[in-house]
Amino acid sequence: xxxxxxxxxxxxxxxxxxxxxxxxxxxxxxxxxxxxxxxxxxxxxxxxxxxxxxxxxxxxxxxxxxxxxxxxxxxxxxxxxxxxxxxxxxxxxxxxxxxxxxxxxxxxxxxxxxxxxxxxxxxxxxxxxxxxxxxxxxxxxxxxxxxxxxxxxxxxxxxxxxxxxxxxxxxxxxxxxxxxxxxxxxxxxxxxxxxxxxxxxxxxxxxxxxxxxxxxxxxxxxxxxxxxxxxxxxxxxxxxxxxxxxxxxxxxxxxxxxxxxxxxxxxxxxxxxxxxxxxxxxxxx
Numbered sequence: 001x002x003x004x005x006x007x008x009x010x011x012x013x014x015x016x017x018x019x020x021x022x023x024x025x026x027x028x029x030x031x032x033x034x035x036x037x038x039x040x041x042x043x044x045x046x047x048x049x050x051x052x053x054x055x056x057x058x059x060x061x062x063x064x065x066x067x068x069x070x071x072x073x074x075x076x077x078x079x080x081x082x083x084x085x086x087x088x089x090x091x092x093x094x095x096x097x098x099x100x101x102x103x104x105x106x107x108x109x110x111x112x113x114x115x116x117x118x119x120x121x122x123x124x125x126x127x128x129x130x131x132x133x134x135x136x137x138x139x140x141x142x143x144x145x146x147x148x149x150x151x152x153x154x155x156x157x158x159x160x161x162x163x164x165x166x167x168x169x170x171x172x173x174x175x176x177x178x179x180x181x182x183x184x185x186x187x188x189x190x191x192x193x194x195x196x197x198x199x200x201x202x203x204x205x206x207x208x209x210x211x212x213x214x215x216x217x218x219x220x221x222x223x224x225x226x227x228x229x230x231x232x233x234x235x236x237x238x239x240x241x242x243x244x245x246x247x248x249x250x251x252x253x254x255x256x257x258x259x260x261x262x263x264x265x266x267x268x269x270x271x272x273x274x275x276x277x278x279x280x281x282x283x284x285x
Contacts, residue, residue: 001084002120002209003050005100007174008157009134011124011191014226016097018202021222022211023093048087049099051163055079055086064164069156072164073107080117095209097122101157101166104177104184112167115183120209123178126191127284128171128271129259143267151274172278179281190282198223 006012057064059078060071067075087096102112113121128150136146149155150171158165168174178186187208194201203219259268272285279285 001080001087001098001117002095002122003098003100003118004122004124005102005104005178006124007126007131007168007171008101009131009138010126011189011194012099012101014194015122015124015202015205016099017226018198018219018222019095019097019206019209021225022206022218023095048083048096049163050076050080050083050102051100051158051166052083053161053163055082056164058082069165069167070108070110073110073112076110076112077114077116084117095206095211097209101168103167103169103174104181104186105167105169107167113181113184118184121178121181121184121186122205122208123186123188124191124194125175125178125188125282127259128275128279129263129268129284130191130257131171132267132271133259133262143264147267147270147274150271170274172275175278175282 004012004015053064056072056075056079059082060067060075062071064072083098087098104113106112132143132146132150135141135150136143139146139149141149153169153173155168155170156165157168169177179188185208187205189201189205199216199220202223203214203216206214206219272279276285
């Protein structure tokens with residue numbers, strides 16, 4: 001299976017949107033964005049994740065309400081085999097990119113990632129100051145709380161009724177874990193580069209995913225059809241399935257330097273102090 005694995009608010013959804021647009025007609029793309037039926041073929045393009053609660057419950061002998069996070073991790077390989085079977089039965093479309101926010105690492109000496117079911121991983125990264133602005137809106141938290149969460153080595157994210165936990169840890173640990181991964185093919189791309197050179201960067205992503213008959217013209221068309229402004233208009237009219245109950249708007253700004261006008265100076269300095277080494281490695285400082 002092929003994944004987009006990232007810290008939240010780093011461009012994961014955009015990459016999956018462009019991949020969908022590359023293979024779908026415009027009408028089919030809009031249907032996939034505005035339909036919420038898990039049984040439908042098209043929404044699978046965007047709605048597959050590695051933390052759907054029902055997949056884990058299928059392979060668990062106990063109610064998930066009685067299961068702690070280390071047990072969720074033990075269930076993960078079997079749950080992802082359920083996901084792979086479901087994907088193959090419900091759609092023949094390729095590429096199918098599965099959303100993940102897990103780090104590349106272990107829990108109680110159990111690997112979160114396995115080459116048995118992970119073939120390729122696209123790993124978008126983004127300036128953590130910009131993430132803080134977007135993540136705060138996504139979680140309905142203030143900037144200070146969000147910055148603290150981004151530096152919490154125990155940070156996890158999940159939805160009790162729908163999804164099991166994703167292990168985030170700190171932003172720095174998350175990013176380093178994927179930069180240093182070597183047993184799974186990983187393509188790391190900066191969100192800022194996607195914004196600056198979308199056609200070239202998305203061409204490289206789809207080439208990495210071994211998409212057949214790849215052409216620059218089709219990539220350019222897919223990028224155009226998933227422009228941020230168009231996605232905002234679609235969300236305003238139809239909603240968007242990844243928007244949380246706390247979120248006024250999923251497609252909020254899509255900026256690369258908006259933090260300079262939005263983030264309080266003391267919060268920006270805290271993020272730089274907490275994550276300076278990795279920010280320097282990526283060219284953010």
